[in-house]
Amino acid sequence: MATIYDVARHADVSAATVSRVLNGRGSVDPTLTERVLAAVAELGYRRNAVARNLRKQQTSLWAVIISDVQNPFFTSMVRGIEDVASAAGCSVVLCNSDENPEKESKYIGVALSEQMAGVIISPSSDRTEDFNLLPDSGCPVVMVDRQVKGVRCDSVLVDNEHGAEEATTHLIEQGYERIACITGPRRLSTAAQRLRGYRNAFKAAGRPVDESLIRAADFREHGGHDAMAALLDAAGPAPDAVFVANNLMTVGAMECLAERGRVIPDDIALVGFDEIPWADLVRPSITTVEQPTYEEGRAAAELLAHRIANPDRALTQQTLKTTLRVRASSTRPTPLSP
Amino acid sequence: MATIYDVARHADVSAATVSRVLNGRGSVDPTLTERVLAAVAELGYRRNAVARNLRKQQTSLWAVIISDVQNPFFTSMVRGIEDVASAAGCSVVLCNSDENPEKESKYIGVALSEQMAGVIISPSSDRTEDFNLLPDSGCPVVMVDRQVKGVRCDSVLVDNEHGAEEATTHLIEQGYERIACITGPRRLSTAAQRLRGYRNAFKAAGRPVDESLIRAADFREHGGHDAMAALLDAAGPAPDAVFVANNLMTVGAMECLAERGRVIPDDIALVGFDEIPWADLVRPSITTVEQPTYEEGRAAAELLAHRIANPDRALTQQTLKTTLRVRASSTRPTPLSP
DNA sequence: TTGTAGGCGTTATCAC
């Protein structure tokens, strides 16, 4: 590997001049500039970013620690982040924590040790201290999608509570009587908020919540499947509608219903949270609470860029709006008479 | 940020001793070891990986440059890579080239500048020289999924040609007459191989290939949609079956058929390549040529680990098997009389 | 405008 000194020797200038040419700092005689550039090309010289980072005490790499690479919600968000990062001259590296707190801690450590310029994270755990390691070490952080109390960082969220309430209210208005809820792990803010929205809808309608119709699963496909099965197998009348608090679990629940031969929405209505990929190919089409995922990514990235530029600015929190998209899965097959 | 010298001062030893304790090299008096560890804990010391990398001339980071983070095929592969990397004590960072040769070049540059320990790449382009930058700079590389001629690296592929032939033969055997093919960009080996497999099937059956039924699109959903539309809009009788050379385009083609009110498989049969996510929710279920994606990831990662350990070993190429999964979309609704 | 020299934090080599 050629170093800056090799280039300097080749161009018959000092290493400082090479550095100046490469970084466009200070002014350099056009003749020398040309010689340096020629030497760079000839030697195939490429700046050693590690040495540069050590000297400058920072990199131009952003770490994006996402809780599940296999969830299209996150990958779509990543696109938004990348677009902003690349406009800011930074590169994005993704780390997959896989909903696993250990992996998450590991990647926080990597971001810190590698002196990443900043971190965008969708938390898998509620380990406040792990997250605070970042701001405490002076590494800018933005949390996205999920909230962890007590972490000193900016965040980008969506109005989960409102979205869930709207979805549940929609089911109530359609005349469903036994509306179940499959939510996520209690430690995750999104699960808690969406469950709260579900409860709010009943309160607003002046109806009691049947606690036996609420299940907490793990936000994965399998969890949604099993929770649905448990709801169907429970004693008493089966639910006639279900609100599922994320996309993967919605898929799982649908698979369960298909296995049992339950027809949506005739036997049971369904509303999901998050966009279902290839929703248009799924029959019946699924009513969902949609999030502006690309925008969430952009917003998080812009927040990060601002904090990097100005580490002392006040902590901010952005909340984006969700949209209820009513489709076939929640439409009453036989309209109620008034 | 505490440095190794802060720790040394705190523990009243030299920096060299701290380093030895932290790296477990050489032998250190247990008393000193304890003092060092205590100082590390007290100061919240974390080794500066950048400095370490500079000194050691290498990192423990693997770059995985994938051509589309939104394609579940790749994300599933990533899981395989991560599992092997983490067993090897390395961390994986993902880079999304987004089927964009410019972005791909950029990330190759990043991997090189950041002195990554190795790179696993699913190429988006056929820029041989860009790829060869890596081995030429001594950076171990493994190519996965797609092949680029003339690149000096190991690779992991699947038997695309055979898989495509099997799929097409299946359609022929089902009695379809006008079997179309939607393949990918000609520059990508997978597209070329799958198209060749399609042709092979006709040759084996002693039937001519109707060139007007072949379309090349971009391996994205939109491309599949438009190619399907073009096939339907073309003069002459419409195809009665179609082989689509990747998963995203299969989704696009299905959307197009749904828009036009064409029923699968009654009006037109369909076989896709790659696994369709949530295939079980899609009606009708789709016949696919399935790849062992997780295994591809594992195999690539193991090849990379071997090459890192032994840079001079001979170049290898692994080819994994595909499996035709016959489902409803390609089953003749009205069996032919003999 | 150009060159010299010091230091970023670590590890490895050498004395002790």
Place this chain on the structure above:
DNA sequence: GTGATAACGCCTACAA
């Protein structure tokens, strides 16, 4: 078994 010391490649005062 332990501690100085040099070097990894680069950037940036500072001096010329």
